[in-house]
Amino acid sequence: MSDSTYLLEVKNLCRHFTSGRGKNKLVVKAVDNVSFGVKPAETFGLVGESGCGKTTLGRTIIRLYDPTSGQVFFNGREISGKMTGELRRYLTENIAMIFQDPIESLNPRMTVEEIIGEGLKVRGVKDKAEIRRRVVEMLKKVGLNEEHATRYPHEFSGGQRQRIGIARALIVQPKMIIADEPVSALDVSIQAQVINLLNDLKEEFGLTILFIAHNLSVVKYFSDRIGVMYYGRLVEVARGEDLYAKPLHPYTRALLSAIPEPNPLTARNKKRLDYDPERDHDYSREKPEMVEIEPEHFVYCSPSEAARYREICRSAVKAGD
Amino acid sequence: MIVDRNNLPEDIRDLPESCFEIVGSEDISDEPFKTEAIGFFKDAIYRLRKNKLSVIAFWLITAVIISAIIVPHLTGYSPTAQNLAYRNLPPKIPGLEKLGIADGTRILTNRPKASLSEFPEGSIIQIVREYKASNVDMVDVKVDYYKFVGVPEGEYHWMGTDYLGRDLCTRLFLGARISLLIAFFAVVANIIIGVVYGACAGYYGGRVDMILTHFAEILDGLPYLVVTILFMLLFGSGMFSIVLALTVTGWIGTARLVRAQFYRFKGREYVLAARTLGVRDRALIFRHILPNAIGPVITRAMISIPGAIFSESFLAYIGLGIKPPNPSIGVLLSDGQRVLLQYPYQTVFPAVLISVLMVSFNLFANGLRDALDPTQRGEI
Ligand SMILES: Nc1ncnc2c1ncn2[C@@H]1O[C@H](COP(=O)(O)OP(=O)(O)O)[C@@H](O)[C@H]1O
Numbered sequence: 085m086s087d088s089t090y091l092l093e094v095k096n097l098c099r100h101f102t103s104g105r106g107k108n109k110l111v112v113k114a115v116d117n118v119s120f121g122v123k124p125a126e127t128f129g130l131v132g133e134s135g136c137g138k139t140t141l142g143r144t145i146i147r148l149y150d151p152t153s154g155q156v157f158f159n160g161r162e163i164s165g166k167m168t169g170e171l172r173r174y175l176t177e178n179i180a181m182i183f184q185d186p187i188e189s190l191n192p193r194m195t196v197e198e199i200i201g202e203g204l205k206v207r208g209v210k211d212k213a214e215i216r217r218r219v220v221e222m223l224k225k226v227g228l229n230e231e232h233a234t235r236y237p238h239e240f241s242g243g244q245r246q247r248i249g250i251a252r253a254l255i256v257q258p259k260m261i262i263a264d265e266p267v268s269a270l271d272v273s274i275q276a277q278v279i280n281l282l283n284d285l286k287e288e289f290g291l292t293i294l295f296i297a298h299n300l301s302v303v304k305y306f307s308d309r310i311g312v313m314y315y316g317r318l319v320e321v322a323r324g325e326d327l328y329a330k331p332l333h334p335y336t337r338a339l340l341s342a343i344p345e346p347n348p349l350t351a352r353n354k355k356r357l358d359y360d361p362e363r364d365h366d367y368s369r370e371k372p373e374m375v376e377i378e379p380e381h382f383v384y385c386s387p388s389e390a391a392r393y394r395e396i397c398r399s400a401v402k403a404g405d
Numbered sequence: 406m407i408v409d410r411n412n413l414p415e416d417i418r419d420l421p422e423s424c425f426e427i428v429g430s431e432d433i434s435d436e437p438f439k440t441e442a443i444g445f446f447k448d449a450i451y452r453l454r455k456n457k458l459s460v461i462a463f464w465l466i467t468a469v470i471i472s473a474i475i476v477p478h479l480t481g482y483s484p485t486a487q488n489l490a491y492r493n494l495p496p497k498i499p500g501l502e503k504l505g506i507a508d509g510t511r512i513l514t515n516r517p518k519a520s521l522s523e524f525p526e527g528s529i530i531q532i533v534r535e536y537k538a539s540n541v542d543m544v545d546v547k548v549d550y551y552k553f554v555g556v557p558e559g560e561y562h563w564m565g566t567d568y569l570g571r572d573l574c575t576r577l578f579l580g581a582r583i584s585l586l587i588a589f590f591a592v593v594a595n596i597i598i599g600v601v602y603g604a605c606a607g608y609y610g611g612r613v614d615m616i617l618t619h620f621a622e623i624l625d626g627l628p629y630l631v632v633t634i635l636f637m638l639l640f641g642s643g644m645f646s647i648v649l650a651l652t653v654t655g656w657i658g659t660a661r662l663v664r665a666q667f668y669r670f671k672g673r674e675y676v677l678a679a680r681t682l683g684v685r686d687r688a689l690i691f692r693h694i695l696p697n698a699i700g701p702v703i704t705r706a707m708i709s710i711p712g713a714i715f716s717e718s719f720l721a722y723i724g725l726g727i728k729p730p731n732p733s734i735g736v737l738l739s740d741g742q743r744v745l746l747q748y749p750y751q752t753v754f755p756a757v758l759i760s761v762l763m764v765s766f767n768l769f770a771n772g773l774r775d776a777l778d779p780t781q782r783g784e785i
């Protein structure tokens with residue numbers, strides 16, 4: 085069963101890639117036993133270094149990949165089961181995706197109007213004028229204009245293309261957006277622009293967003309809750325401010341220490357932490373699992389680590405008083 | 406929004422949260438473009454036109470095609486009507502005849518000198534050599550061959566006639582027409598079959614791909630000539646059999662290429678994006694993947710046209726050509742080579758035409774490949 089506080093709930097999701105047969109068989113556990121939930125109208129930030137399985141997780145949720153095991157629920161309905169035409173329709177109506185690469189994610193042989201309007205066509209909107217009207221409306225929302233509709237993607241800059249990608253995802257009015265590193269490939273100056281646009285549209289459409297990023301600096305300012313991923317596993321989930329104020333898992337601390345400081349005075353005496361699972365954990369006797377240390381603050385740890393983390397939280401509260 | 410106060414200078418550190426705003430949150434609205442919108446194929450044609458050799462090749466091909474359509478009607482001769490009296494006439498072209506080339510003359514060797522008086526009046530131009538053989542006076546004599554066999558004044562065969570007295574020019578361009586048609590049908594059939602087959606194998610992958618690929622491999626192993634002869638027996642020797650023979654295994658290369666292209670393109674993010682929007686397999690294949698993957702396929706089709714012409718000629722050459730009396734370039738070459746030493750022009754003209762076609766199609770295909778290469782997009 086699923087928890088009704090969540091719009092999207094992921095339970096023990098695994099996605100393994102296998103290659104080769106027999107002796108050469110190789111299994112990559114890209115997503116391994118991941119559980120979390122996204123509440124309605126919140127932004128959930130998913131962070132982890134490149135190759136830790138964020139993209140795979142996003143694509144498995146939206147069923148570009150089939151899950152190896154585990155379950156995904158959307159609005160109480162299981163969406164990880166056998167693929168049927170009906171389920172596909174349910175998925176496309178409710179979840180849309182924004183992709184990472186602004187060059188790769190738009191078909192170079194289609195005009196912007198064809199690209200953005202395709203979702204409408206699939207939903208059976210036949211009237212050309214109607215499609216045109218809604219495409220132009222959407223273009224204006226993302227800061228482009230009517231004249232851009234007849235253009236081909238190669239004429240646009242990276243930021244503009246990414247906004248076209250956003251328009252394509254939003255025109256079908258989904259309840260939820262999975263944004264897979266939508267700004268990683270952009271200049272820093274453009275990143276804020278695109279993120280703010282996404283934020284504004286989120287308010288306007290009442291969207292729920294699963295925002296994937298490879299470092300905390302991008303998500304920390306506007307994610308309600310953040311999940312940290314390490315090698316296919318979720319290691320810590322917490323509200324944004326909690327994660328930022330009292331990171332518990334050593335990997336989260338390492339990630340936080342990696343955010344560059346804009347202030348040279350404080351940057352000088354900042355310490356970079358590194359994370360080495362062999363050194364930082366001793367799981368030879370106790371098995372680690374997801375533990376709720378504080379309300380809404382989950383950490384992947386062994387019982388003894390959990391006790392230590394609780395102690396840290398208690399002392400942080402005292403220090404706050 | 407969380408304000409990271411630790412990083413702020415002291416004087417503003419204690420301001421309330423409401424004083425902070427994310428930079429870049431002002432409304433964005435972009436200028437319209439000033440230039441004209443250019444689609445991919447428009448762009449490709451623009452770049453193709455920059456390539457001089459391709460342009461020349463294109464016009465050569467066009468010229469041959471137009472000639473193949475109209476020349477057989479202009480010569481005024483039937484391509485199949487035989488006239489044994491006028492056989493093996495040398496080329497004679499109005500205008501050029503005064504310059505001494507293509508003037509319809511020939512050197513007749515080993516004629517008894519006495520027989521010269523029986524030659525039609527005015528046909529002897531020059532005695533090239535006189536000698537004695539077994540006490541008989543012999544001559545080699547250059548004659549106006551048209552007068553010699555009694556062709557009426559004003560009748561010209563630009564490329565001469567063949568061993569049955571048929572006008573070679575008419576036959577050559579009619580042959581070009583038939584060869585081009587055979588090549589065209591064979592290539593179109595190959596492309597259609599190859600694209601559909603390769604698209605299925607590449608798009609669905611896995612077991613479907615395995616079965617399709619193995620089937621193609623088995624077919625590829627069939628002895629090509631045996632199959633061709635079988636078709637000739639079944640359907641008679643005609644255009645249909647030849648097109649069929651060129652198609653049986655011809656599509657396999659295209660299918661392999663298309664399959665590889667599909668493997669390359671099906672994982673692109675724009676294809677995935679279309680999938681998340683619920684676009685169906687058919688539209689994904691034909692609207693999203695194929696237009697992006699088709700460049701090398703078009704180039705391949707262009708290159709395989711001369712290949713098909715050449716294969717047809719080869720079949721004709723070994724006697725598996727189209728049904729006589731219809732000509733094709735291969736049939737003409739095959740006929741010509743039998744009299745290559747006596748009447749070389751009967752081989753030279755078809756050989757030149759087939760060479761022009763092969764070179765032109767290859768040059769044009771090269772230009773096309775560069776023009777359709779997406780990495781060269783926007784370059785001049
Ligand atoms: N289609 C695939 N086949 C095999 N392995 C894959 C595939 N996609 C991803 N992987 C592997 O799964 C792991 C996670 O990849 P990915 O989800 O792309 O990470 P991220 O998005 O966090 O950078 C990587 O080790 C990658 O090599």
Ligand SMILES: [Mg+2]
Binds near residue numbers: 184
């Ligand atoms: Mg990724």
